[in-house]
Amino acid sequence: MVQPHSTDAERAPLRWWRAPRLWWRQWWDRLPPHRQDRLAVLGPVLSVLLFLTAIFSALGYFSQQEADREQEAVVRDTEYAQQRLRLRLLERQEKLMRMARDIANRSIEETEFVFQAEELVAQNPDVLAVHWIGPYREVVTGYTAPGAPAHAHRRAGETLPPNTTGGAFDLARDLHQPIYSRPLPWPDGGSTLMVLIPFEDQRRFGGAVMAEYDIAGLLRYGVPAEVLARYAVTLVGEDGTLYAGTPLKPLTTPLSRLPWAPRPQRHELPVSPIGNSLLIRAEGLRADRDWGSEALFWIVGAMSVATIWMLLGNMRHTRRRLQAQRALVAETNFRRAMENSMLTGMRALDMEGRITYVNRAFCDMTGWSEEELIGASAPFPYWPEHEHDTLMARLQDEIAGRNTPGGFEVPVKRKNGSIFYARMYVSPLIDAQGRQTGWMTSMTDITEPKRIREELSASYDRFATVLDSLDEAISVAPLHSHELLFANRMYRNWFGEGSAGHERMLELCASVPVLPPQDHHDQVDSLMGLPADALVEAVAEHAQILVPELGKWLEVRTRYLTWVDGRLVQMLIATDITARHQAEEQAALQAERAETASRLITMGEMASSVAHELNQPLTAISNYASGMISRLQKGHISPQDLLGALEKTARQAQRAGQIIQRIRAFVKKSEPNPTLSDVAQMVSNATELADIELRRHMVRLNTYVAARLPRLMVDPILIEQVLINLLKNGGESIQQAQRPPGQRHIELQVVPRTVDGRPGVEFTVRDSGGGIPQERLDRIYEAFYSTKSEGMGIGLKLCRSIIESHHGRLVARNLYNGDAIVGCEFSFWIPEPPPEASAPLAPRSTETQTTPEGT
Incomplete structure (x- = not known):
């Protein structure tokens, strides 16, 4: 196929593009070779200059x-850090202002101030001390952190020098607002900052609460860790x-x-x-640029560009060489970075004991530079002078291969002269051919762990000293094991070194719960699934036991603990209460004697009334007997009349016998015997005896006992004694007030009542006497104190003791008509026994009334 010919318009752009190229080639060909070489060199130079210019420009721009x-x-x-510091200071200032307000309001004492100051210092490590400063710069009290410098400790009564606060005290006193002092230098280095919170005492300057901050502590604890x-x-x-x-x-x-x-x-x-x-x-904290790497990168880049431009044929070889070089640099940098990032100091010795290598951590620990250490031989510069002989012997053992697998502890001297302790581990240094060329030693700073270990040891010694000085015997043992984990000195004095005393006390403590024993053949823990946290957090159980071997009464408290190894253990705390037990027995005996004496005294005071009451049935018996004898002698009596007279005589004799029986039961000495007692029967027995005395004083007794009262777990004789005493006191009060016949009355009311959610029975005795003077109302329960001229002052105290022994309460108050006292009311409440101890309800009772004329 014949291609069409291109036109002149289509060939015009091609000729325009080829024309400069052809012109350049022709110009280059006409130049001599040396000019070509110069131009060939000038080209890469210009490229490198342009490249460097661009790199520096970009570097400067991005750096900015x-x-x-x-x-x-x-x-x-x-x-952000400034706001955190501000919030921290304002928070502490608010706490100090609350303490100052409490001092100004007199709602805090020195002991409570010290407790709050100690709590504030313990919660804030940057607070060194908190003191209460008086208006004349005298130190009232305060608390200083145990680790605070010596100048921060101030004694109570000490007067602060004027320059102590840098004028802040005077400003706080004049401005009446919190003042911060300027930073004040310490005598032994460091600086402190003080804040004074003034307070007023009766609108006058009463002093200030001064807190002292450690400025270094403010930086350490106030500035966020990320900052x-x-x-x-x-x-x-x-x-x-x-x-x-x-x-x-x-x-x-x-x-x-x-x-x-x-x-x-x-x-x-x-x-x-x-x-x-x-x-x-x-x-x-901006790290320095790795200018060497960047320069190397620039050189390599420039060489690569120039090499590509001038030596295209050697590009592959150059590329491989560049890759190998980069890999080598990366490997070297990686190894160096890994060595420098280690916190463990590394040191290499040759076979003669000379230092051949140290890493950055070793130099940072000792303070000596790498140039000062490499090549040094013993004695090394980081050896303390007084330890040269010991360390030289240790080095000889190290070179000879006599090394301890667990390492050894040595003192190390820094370049500034300070000493720290380090643990060193030694291992052989083997080269690539498998030959030993020296020894590699790793060193770890153990100053802080050693300090903590020493502090823990000292803390344990203090803990053991405190426990050994206690008067209680303390022992800790695992459950169902004969192992004794801890025992203080008192335990060892009483029971010896073994766990026999611990087991003996558990055997005698019947009320202390003991967990079931573990089956040693069973791989499942017997406590699995139980709430062990509840056992550890439970309140301690108490028990009082008699140990015949010691001849002592002990109060044993026990609780479960989680021991340091995770085991559940039982701790016993035994206190000698022999003297207290004997005192309680003696007090109970004295109380029993006092109750019996009180009843005898009451019957003694009522002797004339009882004699008068007995005289009536005895007189009637005598009259009936005389009449029957006279009529029998005359023969003027029939059998029916004789039978009627004998029945009346028998009733009078029974009445006299009942009175004597009531008196004998009332004054009989017996042990307290709480039983389920009928309330109506106790009231009837008490009013039968008390009414004899009340009728002698011409006092009317009105008794009301509510229906269906529950039985009470009480000693009926003691409750009757309280009722008789209160009724008798009411009659005597009416007699002393000389009330007219219409106002000589006493009301006894017994009703159910619930107090604090517990049901019970309330006994209320109201009289119309002269009451109790208001200034004596708070003292009527004191021993040997009486409002009556002939009183002994033991009646109401015994009544209150009896009611409190029955878990009740006795209350007295005056009755008023306007401002005049028109009587007195004594009421006591006794709780109802638990449902399992309850008895059937008492039968329904009715209201009764007795008068001076008869019953």
């Missing part, structure tokens, strides 16, 4: 952008004085002087509410 972003981040984080991790944060004064923190050191490398070199970003703000006297400053 990154610096702006870092500056914004520094400002933002500095403001401290990203920046070098310091607290400085307005004049630039450094109070806390470590500032960044300026870069001194040659590259740091370049315009685009990274500059640490910084920002500072005043710490509110302290003011401009304390500033928080943050400097960015």
Whole structure:
């Protein structure tokens, strides 16, 4: 097929594109070879210059952008840290202001102030001390942290020098508002900050609550950890004085002087509410650029471009060499970074004991540089002078291969002269051919673990000393085991070293719950599924036991604990209560004697009334007997009349016998015997005896007993004694008040009543006497105190003791008609027994009334 010919219009663009190319080739061909070589070299140079110009421009631009972003981040984080410090200071200030208000309101004493100050210091490590300062700078009381410097400890009564607070005390006194002092330097290094909260005493300056802050502690605990991790944060004064923190050191490398070199970003703000006297400053922890890697990258890039331009034939070889070089650099950097990131110090020795290698961690620990250590031989510069002989012997054992698998502990001297303790582990150093070329030693700083171990040991010694000084015997043992985990000195004095005493006390404590024993052949824990937390948190059980081997009464308290190894153990605390037990027995005996004596005294006081009451049936018996004898002698009596007279004589004799039986039962000495007693029967027995005395005083007794009252678990004789005493006192009060016949009455009311959710029975005795003077109302229950001239002062005290022994309460109050006292009311309440001890309800009773004329 014949191709069509192209036109001149179609060939015009092709000629325009080929024309410059042809012209360039012709010009290049006309040049001599040396000019061509120069131009060939000039081309790569220009390319490299242009490439470097672009790289530096981009580097400067992006460095400026990154610096702006870092500056914004520094400002933002500095403001955040300043707000956190402000909130922390305001929170502590609020607590101190509450303490100052309590002092001003006199609602806090020195002991409570010390307790609150100790709690505040314990919760805030940056608070060194809290003191109560008087209006004349005298220290009233306070608390100082145990780890505070010596100058922060102040004794009560000590007067603060005027320059102690830097004028803050005077400002607080004059302005009557919280004042922060300027940062004050410590005599032994460091600085402190004081805040004074003034308070008033009767509208006058009464002193101030002074708290002392450790400025370094404010930085450590007040600034967020994430801010401290990203920046070098310091607290400085307005004049630039450094109070806390470590500032960044300026870069001194040659590259740091370049315009685009990274500059640490910084920002500072005043710490509110302290003011401009304390500033928080943050400097960015920006790492230096790896200028060597970047320069290497630029050189390699430029060489690659130039090589591609000039040596296209060697491109593959150059590429392989570049890849190998990069891999080698990456491997070297990786190994170096791994060595430098280790916290364990590494040291290598040759076979003669010379140092051949140390890593960065080893240099950081000792403070000596790599140049100072490599090549050094014993004695090494980090050896303490007084330990040269010991460490030399240790080095000889190390070179000879006599090493301890668990390592060994050695003291190490830093370059600044300070000493720390480290643990070293030694292993052989084998080269690629399998030959030993030296020894590799790893070193770990154990100063802090050793300090903690020593503090734990000292804490245990203090704990054991305190427990050994107690008067109680304390023992801890696992459940159902003969192992004794802990025993103090009192336990060992009483029971010896073994667990026999612990088991003996558990055997005697019948009320203490014991968990079931574990079957040793069963692989399942017997306590599996039980709420062990509830056992550990349960309130301790109490029991009182007699140990015949010791001849002592012991009060044993027990509870379950989770031991340090996770086992559930039982702790027993035994207290010698022999003296208290004997005193309680003696007190019970004295109380029983006092109750019997009180009943005898009551019957003694009622002797004339009882004699008069007995005289009536005895007189009637005598009259009936005389009449029957006279009529029998005359023969004027029939059998029916004789039978009627004998029946009347028998009734009078029975009445006299009942009176004597009631009196004998009332005054009979017996042990307290709580039984389920009928309330109506107790009231009837008491009123039968008390009414004899009341009729002698011409006093009317009105008794009301509610229907269907429950039986009470009481000693009926003691309750009757209380009722008789209260009724008798009411009659005597009416007699002393000389009330007219229409107003000589006493009301006894017995009704059910619920107190604090517990049902019970309330007994109320109201009289119309002269009452009790208001100033004596609070003393009527005191022993040997009486409002009557002939009273002994033991009646009401015994009544109250009897009611409280029955878990009840006795209350007295005056009855008023306007401002005049028209009588007195005594009421006591006794709770109802539990349902399992209840008896059938008492039969329905009716209201009865007795008069002086008869019953």
